[in-house]
Amino acid sequence: MTKRALRNIRESAIKAFFFTNGILAVIVLLGIFALLLSSAIPAFREIKLSEFLGQTLWDPTSPTGARYGILSMIVSTIYVTLVAMVIALPIGLGVAAYLSDVAHWRVREIVKPVVEVLAGIPSVVVGFLGIVLIGPLLAKLTGRTNGLNGLNGAILLAVMSLPTIISISEDSLNAVPNAYVEASLAMGATRWQTLARVKIPAALSGIIAAFMLGMGRAIGETMTVLMATGNARTFPHGLLESLRTMTSNIAIELGEVPYYTTHYYALFAIGLVLFLMTFVVNLVADIVLHKYQERES
Amino acid sequence: MTRKKIAQFLGFMALRVCLYLVLAALLLFLYDIGKKGGRTISWEFLSKMPKRGMTEGGIFPAIFGTFLVTMVTAILAVPMGMFSAIYLNEYARQNRITRLIRLSIRNLSGVPSIVYGLFGVIQFVNIFKFGTSILSAGLTLGLMTLPWTITASEEALKTVPQSYREGALALGATKWQSIRTNVLPYALPGMLTGTVLGLARAAGETAPIMFTGAAFALPFLPKSLSDQFMALPYHLYIMATQHHDLAKARPLAYGTALVLIVFVLGMNMIAVVLRYRLRRNRKA
Numbered sequence: 001m002t003k004r005a006l007r008n009i010r011e012s013a014i015k016a017f018f019f020t021n022g023i024l025a026v027i028v029l030l031g032i033f034a035l036l037l038s039s040a041i042p043a044f045r046e047i048k049l050s051e052f053l054g055q056t057l058w059d060p061t062s063p064t065g066a067r068y069g070i071l072s073m074i075v076s077t078i079y080v081t082l083v084a085m086v087i088a089l090p091i092g093l094g095v096a097a098y099l100s101d102v103a104h105w106r107v108r109e110i111v112k113p114v115v116e117v118l119a120g121i122p123s124v125v126v127g128f129l130g131i132v133l134i135g136p137l138l139a140k141l142t143g144r145t146n147g148l149n150g151l152n153g154a155i156l157l158a159v160m161s162l163p164t165i166i167s168i169s170e171d172s173l174n175a176v177p178n179a180y181v182e183a184s185l186a187m188g189a190t191r192w193q194t195l196a197r198v199k200i201p202a203a204l205s206g207i208i209a210a211f212m213l214g215m216g217r218a219i220g221e222t223m224t225v226l227m228a229t230g231n232a233r234t235f236p237h238g239l240l241e242s243l244r245t246m247t248s249n250i251a252i253e254l255g256e257v258p259y260y261t262t263h264y265y266a267l268f269a270i271g272l273v274l275f276l277m278t279f280v281v282n283l284v285a286d287i288v289l290h291k292y293q294e295r296e297s
Numbered sequence: 298m299t300r301k302k303i304a305q306f307l308g309f310m311a312l313r314v315c316l317y318l319v320l321a322a323l324l325l326f327l328y329d330i331g332k333k334g335g336r337t338i339s340w341e342f343l344s345k346m347p348k349r350g351m352t353e354g355g356i357f358p359a360i361f362g363t364f365l366v367t368m369v370t371a372i373l374a375v376p377m378g379m380f381s382a383i384y385l386n387e388y389a390r391q392n393r394i395t396r397l398i399r400l401s402i403r404n405l406s407g408v409p410s411i412v413y414g415l416f417g418v419i420q421f422v423n424i425f426k427f428g429t430s431i432l433s434a435g436l437t438l439g440l441m442t443l444p445w446t447i448t449a450s451e452e453a454l455k456t457v458p459q460s461y462r463e464g465a466l467a468l469g470a471t472k473w474q475s476i477r478t479n480v481l482p483y484a485l486p487g488m489l490t491g492t493v494l495g496l497a498r499a500a501g502e503t504a505p506i507m508f509t510g511a512a513f514a515l516p517f518l519p520k521s522l523s524d525q526f527m528a529l530p531y532h533l534y535i536m537a538t539q540h541h542d543l544a545k546a547r548p549l550a551y552g553t554a555l556v557l558i559v560f561v562l563g564m565n566m567i568a569v570v571l572r573y574r575l576r577r578n579r580k581a
Contacts, residue, residue, distance in 0.1 A: 007471060014473045015388055021377055022384030023394075025401040025447065028440055032408065032416045039419055094315025102309050103316075111316065113569065118323050120565050122501025123410075124530045125330065125554050128537045132547070133329055159322055166319075192305035213407070220409025222504040223530075227538055247411045247504070254418070254508050271415040275408065282407035286400070 033275065040272040043068075043265035052269065056235045058249070060263040068266050070273070072235040076243040077277075079236050080150050080225060081218040084157035089211055091158075092165030093200075099166070100173040101195050112167075119163035123223040130156045130228030142240055148230035151239040156224045161214035168213060168289075172206020173199055205288050212285035220278050222247040246274050327558075334555025337548045343556070346516060356553055358518055362431070362526035363560065365519065366510070367500045369435025370442055374499075375492050377439075378446025382488070385447070386454040387476050406444035410504040413441045417509040432522040434510030438499045445498065449491020453484045486575040490568045497564035501557060503530040513539075529557040 044052070047068045055069025095115070099108050130152050138147030176199050184194040200207070230242025231252060244252075250267050257264045341355055348354030389395040417437030427433040457480050465475030503511075511531035519526045536550035537543075 011471050011473055018380055018384035018388055021380035022389065022398055024377060024381060025398055025405055025444065028443065029401040029405050029408075031420070032412065035416055035419045036412070039415075091315045091318055094312045095319055098309075098312035098316050102312055111320075114320065114323065117562060117565070118319070120497065120501075120562055121326065122503070122530055122557060122561055124501070124503045124533050125558055126326075128533060128550065128554050129326055129329065131537055132551075133325070162319060190301045190305045192308040193301070196308065216407045220407070220412070222409065222411040223534065227534070247409060250411050250415065251504060251507060254415070259423075268415055268419075271412050275412050278407050278409055278412075279404060282404055286403055 036268055036272045036275055039265060040269035041265075043262055043269045046262045047266060047269075052266070053273075058233055060253075060257075060266065066263070068262075070246065070249075070270055072233065073244055073246045073249050073270070074273070076150070076229075076236045077219055077245040077247070077274075079239075080153045080157060080229065080243070080245060081215055083150065083154035083239060084161060084218050085211060085215055087154060088158035088161050088165055088214060092162050092210070092214070093169050093207060095162075095166050096169035096173055097195055097200070100170050101191065101199070115163050115166055118159070123160065123221060124227070126156050126160055127224040127227030130224065135228065138240075144240065146230070146242075148228060148242060149240050150229055150236060150243045153225045153229035153243075153245075154239070156228050157218040157221055160221060160224060161218050164217060165210045165214045168210035169203070169207050172203040172210070175206065176202045205291060209285045209289040212281055212288065216278050216281040216285065219281065220247065220274065222251050226251050246270050250274075330551065330554050330558060333548070334551040334553075337552030338555060342549075342552055347514060356527075356529070356532060356549070356556065358515055359527040359529045359532040359553065360556065360560075361518055362511075363500055363529045363557075365526060366431055366435045366438065366506065366528060367496055369431060369522070370438040370499050371492070371496055373436055373439030374442040374446050374495065378443055378492060378495075379450045379488055381443075381447045382450030382454055383476065383481075386451050387472070387480065402444045402447055406448070408441075410441060410502055413437055414505040414508055416440070417505060422509055428523060429508070429510045429512075429525055430523045431510055431519055431526050434506040434526070434528075435522075437505045437509045438502060441502065441505055442495045442499045445495035446492045449495060450484075450488040453487030453491060454480065456487060457483045487572065490572040490575070493564055493568040493571070497561050497568070500564065501530055501561045503528075503534055506531060507534075529553060529560065533557060 052068055052070060053074075054071060055067065056072045057067040057069045058072065059067045095111075099111060103111065131148070134152050134155055135147035138149070138152055139145065140147075180198050180202055181194055184198045185191070189197070225245045226248040229245065229248065231244045231248050232242035233244055234241070236243040250270055253263070254267050257267060343355060343360065344357050345355030346357060385395070385398065389398070414437065417433055417440075421427045421433035421436050422429055425433075427436075461479040461483065462475050465479040466472070470478070506528055510525055511528045512525040513535055515525060515527050533550060533553045536546045536553055540546040540550075
C-alpha cells in the first residue's frame with residue numbers, strides 16, 4: 001500500500017471516531033425515551049390510560065384498592081409553571097430591555113455576570129431558601145401557619161427561570177436591525193416609544209422562545225418545588241394551597257417503592273409524561289427561535 | 298417636559314425597577330445564606346464526620362463525595378463533549394444528520410434532571426448492575442452535562458479563525474493534522490473553561506443522584522466507585538426536610554448550603570477568571 005492510501009485510511013478512521021461521538025447525543029436522547037417507554041408500559045397492564053391521565057386521585061398504597069390518577073399533578077405542574085412565568089416574564093423582559101436599550105455599557109458588563117450568578121445557584125439551595133426565607137414571609141403575609149404552597153414554588157421558579165428569559169430576550173432585542181430603530185427615531189418617536197412599539201414587537205418571536213424555554217425549565221424543575229410547595233396530594237384549588245407536582249411525586253416516592261411493582265412502573269410513566277411535555281415545549285421554542293434566525297439572515 | 302418625555306422617563310424607571318428587583322432577590326439570597334451559614338462554618342465543620350444523628354460534627358464526607366462524583370462526571374462528559382464538538386464544528390456538513398444531532402443536543406439540555414435520574418436508575422443501577430454507587434451517579438450526571446460541554450466546546454472551536462485551518466491545509470497537512478496542530482491548541486483553553494462551567498452545574502444537582510447513589514448518611518468515606526456516597530446537595534435536602542430534628546439541624550443546613558454555593562460559584566469563578574486571562578494572552 002502506498003503512503004497516501006494509508007494516510008487516507010487513517011483520516012477516515014479519525015473522522016469515523018469523531019462521528020461516533022457526534023451521533024452520541026441522538027443515541028442518548030433516543031435511549032432515554034426508549035427506556036422510559038419500556039419501563040412505563042408495564043404500568044398499563046393494571047392501570048387504564050384513561051384513569052392515569054383523567055383521574056385526580058393518586059393513592060398507590062391504599063389497602064382498599066390502589067388509585068393511579070395523575071391529573072392533579074399535571075394540573076399542579078402547569079399551574080405553578082404558568083404563575084412563575086406570569087411573574088418572571090415581565091420582570092425578565094424589563095431587565096432585558098433595560099440592558100439592551102437604557103443601560104450604559106459599563107453597567108451591562110457588570111450586570112450580565114451577576115445575573116449568571118443567579119443561574120449558578122443550585123436548585124436545592126433555592127428550595128432551601130423557599131423553606132427558610134420565602135415560606136415564613138408568605139405565612140406572615142397571609143396569616144397562615146405555613147408558607148409552603150404553590151405561590152412559594154412559583155416565586156422560586158420565577159427567580160430560577162429569570163436568567164434564561166433575560167439572556168434570550170436581550171439577544172433577540174439586540175438582533176433587531178438598526179434600521180428599524182433609526183427609522184423610528186427619525187420619525188420623531190422617543191427611545192421609549194421605539195422600544196415599546198418597534199423593538200419589542202420585532203423581537204417578539206425571540207421573546208416567545210425565551211418564555212417557552214423558561215417554561216421548559218420550570219416544568220422539569222424538581223428540588224425547588226419539592227421543598228417549597230408542601231406536596232399535598234390534592235387537586236390544587238388556589239395558589240395558597242399546598243400542591244404536588246409530577247417531579248416532586250417521583251422524587252418522593254421513587255426512594256420507597258419496591259422495584260418492579262405497578263407503583264414503580266407508574267412512576268416511570270409519570271417520568272414519560274414529563275419527558276414528553278418538556279420535549280414539546282422545547283421543540284416549539286426551537287422552531288420559533290429558528291424561524292426568527294432564518295428571517296434575520 | 299412634554300408628555301412623551303414623561304412617558305419615557307416613567308418607562309425607563311419601570312425597567313430599572315425590574316433590574317433592581319432581580320438584584321435585590323440575588324443579594325437577599327446570598328446575604329441570608331452567607332450570614333447564617335457563616336456562623337456554622339468552622340474547621341471542624343469542614344473536616345469532620347457527622348456526629349449524633351447529624352445534629353453535630355461536620356460534613357466532610359459530603360464535600361469529599363461531591364468532589365469524587367464530579368470527577369466521574371468529568372471523565373465521561375469532558376472528552377465526549379469535546380470529541381462531539383470537534384465533529385460538529387470541523388467535520389460535519391450541513392445535512393439532515395447534522396441537523397438531527399443539533400436538535401438532539403438542544404433537547405437533551407431541556408430534559409428534566411429527575412428524568413435523567415430515572416434513566417440512571419434503569420440503565421446504570423439495574424441494567425449495567427453498577428448498583429446505587431458513585432459510578433452510577435457520576436455517569437448519570439455525565440450524560441446530563443454532555444449537552445452543555447458539547448455546546449461550550451463548539452463555541453470555543455468557533456473562535457479559531459478559518460485561516461488557521463486553511464494555512465495548514467495549504468501546506469499539505471491532512472484534515473486531522475490541521476485540527477491537531479492549528480485548531481485544538483487555540484481552542485483547548487476555551488473548551489476547558491466551558492466544561493468547568495458545566496461541571497459546576499452538575500456538582501450542584503440533586504435529583505439525578507438521589508436514586509443512583511447518594512446516601513442519607515454514611516459514617517465512613519466511600520472506598521471504591523461502587524460504594525454509595527454522601528453529596529453536598531443531597532445532604533442539604535436531607536438536613537432541610539428529612540431530618541428528625543429540623544430545628545437542631547437548621548444551622549448545619551445553612552452551613553451546608555453555604556459550602557455548596559461556595560463550591561459551585563467558586564468553580565464558576567475559576568472558569569471566568571481563566572477565560573479572561575486566556576483572552577488577554579491571546580491578544581498580546
